[in-house]
Amino acid sequence: MELDALDVDLLAALRDHTRVGVLELSRTLRVARGTVQARLDRLERAGVIRGYGPEVDLAATGHGVQAFVSLEIAQGALADVAAELAAQPAVLEAYATTGSSDVLCRLAASSHEDLQEALLALNRSPAVGRSTSVVVLSVVVPPRTRPLLESGPRRAPHRAPAYRRD
Helix, strand or coil, X not given: CCCCHXXXXXXXXXXXXXXXXXXXXXXXXXXXXXXXXXXXXXXXXXXXXXXXXXXXXXXXXXXXXXXXXXXXXXXXXXXXXHHHHHCCCCXXXXXXXXXXXXXXXXXXXXXXXXXXXXXXXXXXXXXEEEEEEEECCCCCCCCCCHHHHXXXXXXXXXXXXXXXXX
């Protein structure tokens, strides 16, 4: 889906003010409420907006120890490993990758001991041949999408004539 300038600014406004309503978004962006609602509906239908959940600080919840783990798995075992990873509460996300490892995961735990237990549980899988973990010391760049979306060419919206960027 190609995003225009209004779409990008709408996504940025939602990211900056997660609890804002459609009326306030329309005032902020200087477009009709119906335009904002139509854009949100279109972005949701296209899968660009996947949810409106809160951003959770893991350290504040007592899970401040994080690690990235690369897994080398048995040939053809991705579905089995995916199910095993999904069953582990410590696994926050996992991706099939190219290169020397097959899967890259991010884990969180309340302590180094809990992290070790989670790693041992991953290694118990018969499909996992080898794992390599790297403990996170600090976040240098937090997860983000806005700079990427704003970096591309941004054509003006064609359905919102009152829309003006400052």
